Amino acid sequence: MGAFADELRLERQSDWDSWTFPQGAVIPNADGTIGLSRIDKDTDAGLDARAFQHASKSQKEPIPGGIHVVGSGTATADNLIDGRSDTWWQPDSADVVEDWFVEIDLGRMVLAKKVRLTFPDTLDVKPFRTFSVFINDGVRASNTRDVFVFSRVGQVTEPNTERVVEYDLETVVTGAATGEHLTTGDGDTLRFMRTQHVRFVVEKHQPNAALAKIEVITIGDNAVLGSVERGGGVRGGTDKGNLLGLVDGDKNTVWTISGTADWIDSGHWFEIDLGATYWIDEAYYHLRNFRGDIPGNFELTTSDGSEAVGLTQNRIRSPFDFLHLSTIDNTFTPPRSVFDLNFSSRKARYLFLRRINVPECSQCLLTTFTDLYLFGQGYVADAVMESDFIDLGGTKSIRRLTWDADLPPGTFIEIRSQTGDTFLIERKFYSKSGVDISEAQWNKLPSSQKQDIVEIQRRGSDWSGWSTVYSSQDEVFLSPSPRRFAQLQVRLGNDDPDVAPLLRNIVLHFDDALISGGVQSRVLPREAAFDSLQSFTYVIKPTFRFGDRGFDRVVIQVPDQVGDVEISVGGDPVVPLAVEMIADSLRIDLPELIQRDSVEVMFQMRIQQNATVFNGWVSVVGDPLQQGMRPEDQHSTTVFVPSVATGGALIRAVVVTPLMTPNGDGINDEAQIRFALAKIEATSPVVTIHDLSGRTLRIVAAVDGGHSWDGRDDGGQLLPPGSYVCRISLLADVGERTVYRIINVAY
Structure with missing residues (x-):
């Protein structure tokens, strides 16, 4: 890892030694580049x-x-x-x-x-x-x-x-x-x-x-082999001590299911995590020693690791979006033991197999799986690597992150960062098959069925969490800074199995912090009424040390326009040189360099979203270096809106013109429809006009942030005089919310 003056470079093979990556899927090359491996068909098994x-x-x-x-x-x-x-x-x-x-x-x-x-x-x-x-x-x-x-x-x-x-x-x-x-x-x-x-x-x-x-x-390289070494593994509902036999390539090790109860109650399922995402087009498994009416009907599904929406299958399957592969009906006589499936190439990291409940099966069912193989052709489709905690040698302000790579069409590289100062030690317990288990479960297992205890250095509460993806190869550092430690995450992949990206280097550009002891902040009050104009105070508490440059500019990220801004330094009011809204941030230039005092910023604004976070930065005017502020306590820069948090109305302040006369005289020709939304995870609101029987007559589109209705239906025809229903609906993560108002039309 090379550090030259104000930059830290990752570009040599040794620079990646401390990184965690799926072994055999991500390849650190001798020249310092990072690539992806591939699996192929018609391979010679003797060579390796x-x-x-x-x-x-x-x-x-x-x-x-x-x-x-x-x-x-x-x-x-x-x-x-x-x-x-x-x-x-x-x-x-x-x-x-x-x-x-x-x-x-x-x-x-x-x-x-x-x-x-x-x-x-x-x-x-x-x-x-x-x-x-x-x-x-x-x-x-x-x-x-x-x-x-x-x-x-x-x-x-x-x-x-x-x-x-x-x-x-x-x-x-x-x-x-x-x-x-x-x-x-x-x-x-x-x-x-x-x-x-x-x-x-x-x-x-x-x-x-x-x-x-x-x-x-x-047939080709078996993608299942090496799953545990890549950070994946296999978990299942029964015979847990032998699950590793499904992924070890040894026909002497087997996994057995027995009983005829429901597949969940019997534990007749397993899920394989390959540790990376591969392009696969063939699956194979083998059964033996089966007894009973039916050796087993099974359903196979795969997932590339994309998160699922809603609940997963009976909460047994991992919370990913699974794609159906096949439903095997093995109720015929004689039953079948060898299963080879060929299908169109798909991305897969997870394979989930479960027994299908068959009511006719009355005798004891016993089936042994000897192996499950997955084959495909092409470069690894998706893999993630993470750095160890990078010690910057002191509190540093990271200015930019740059990186260089070869990105053929159909490939991608995504980089994220996070920063912090403190750590915790966590003990992890794993079964022999690589499944994360509790300490109590680990203590009950014989030594042959468990791995050694792993002590993991975990991020403390002051760590920022992963940033958004860096959208360009030269970008302002997206995580809070200054910090003592940084961590990077790199995702490499493709949408075409014939091509792969090649990462050449990552460079962190940093300076000494403006305030080496850090800057803490808090906002008061911590609670607010929904969409109500209210006064807030943002308190900035720097910890200065000898030689610190100080700051004369403050930037606070705010959810809406602010008014009546006032500043005090060390408790005394001051007149700022400039106060300006830049996009979603309030920027304040102070009359002098602050090198010892705290600063308070008072302003008025409305809040419509629960748990609104006020992030802040300080800098010196004319210098692009910014230093982020840390919350003085957990959530001390977060304002909560209790009425939203407790499920209050999501559609508020509804004002709809009760009477309209669309006769073209320019007076009251349109009904104005105005409302405010609580800012939560939701789709866009839908405004529709209905007759009294409920029939939809018009979908009213938003124009310049508002809605208005001209008395016409979707076909452009003026509607006859009468009463109509205006429906405002919002589909949110907490469910659908609807408000109704009456609009009377007269001529």
Whole structure:
């Protein structure tokens, strides 16, 4: 992290070391840039076999994939998975042919489409002429030992002379389940086999023969693998100690559901968080050991992490907007165990699966999930990284944030900031599967089912919270300043899987604070009546230290126009040099530099929104550096409107012309419709005119902030004399509010 005079630069690989990011999804490159990884189709699982680990009966610690067993030629066996054709494995000609074999452990189970053998073809080294290829899906034949049963998938029946030999792999599907995007029906074949171990066996002694490569071509990279390492995980309603078996790529670890009660009561659901958002177009899961009338009908949904509106499904699913993927009906005989779904590419970070309640199921239901895989192609669609708390080395005023990046069309980078001065220490407790649990739950778990306690440095109450997104690559710093500490959040993503952004650097530009001890503020009174003209006092309390520059300009963010502004410094009235409203802020220039006293600003205004916050800044006239003020106490710069907070009328001060004469003489030709709204989360108000039967005649549009009706319907026809209903409606987060008034029309 480079700091030069008045800036802090993040642009070297080491500058990102303290950041938290989804491992393997966000890539810190050697040149200091930050990019996104990708998942692909038709990948060779042998090339990265060593990057995956799995449990072993022979060792306490997980073992990596790679060359598992070699009968002869140990020194050259690694050449089989180095991706090169000019290196090879060659058994020792002095060894018996029974030892001429090699076995690859892919480190995880994959859905393999083919095994491709590449032989050298030189004057001195030739392809093997007789051999067999075997595979195993990783399932042990013994509960106590690493013993595996292999199936032959390829064998040379005639002496081989080819340099490249391929064996396609297929799985026959039994069971006639139905569901959207389900690939095949009963008796059809899937284009892959479950594979973790591949064994190559030479059947006849052949001097000067060798094998250059064993490639295991798969459906593609499984996005589920690495979910926990990326900060995601899996949670579910039952068999919680085995949930990790759904995302570990090990077919020996399983998750089991049993019982026939409601899916919520039985806990027959799970939700996987990938830790980042991927483009996916294929899902696969496998059931086994099912008993009962129905092995399980299931619904699958996915979410890209967008927040949901309203309640989530029975409050079990996370509060995100989920998109339906498929409803699997598995009530047929025989039931189906393998499910492969292909669909249009979609963004997904979360997958939620639940059992569908089936009333006919009367016997005990028992179903075991061995694995769930997600595949796709393209760069990571969305990932978030956060800095550690950045110590600025003292209280600093951050002026600007700049950043540089490559942003191809269809990509985006969003940066947010927050600042503060104090910290708290929080202890977190996690199950083995990465689920956040309570301390009491953690204490009850055996050590094998829980992770170590994690102590996390949390932001104190003086932290600002995340700013809005920086809208340009050179912008005024959006978080309160000066502060001692800052934190940054970067979101990288795309709307096109073929492109990705590349972040080159982030720079914070800062100065020493104008008032090194900080500036506190409060507003009085703390409560106000709705839309009532009222006097307020904004108190500014700086803490000066030797060498501080001081300030002579005050800016206060206000919700409306202000009037009757008065200033006092150290308790004495002063005449300001200038008082001006700039957009939503009141700006005051003081007659002299303030270097020791407090300042009070008195003004009058109306408030229509509950919990109105008055933020403030001080500066020196002519200098762009601004120093933010901190509330003296929690909410001390917030004014509350009790009548709004307690659900009072949201549509207020309604004034509607009771009688109109639309005869074109310019007198009372229009009915004026005026009202005030409490400022809450709401849509725009809708004003409509109805006859006494309730039929809508006119929708009245707002003009210059108000509404007026000319006595005509939506077709432009003058309505006959009579009484009409004016309806003013507002749809807010607390519900719909409606006010009615009568307008009489006469000629």
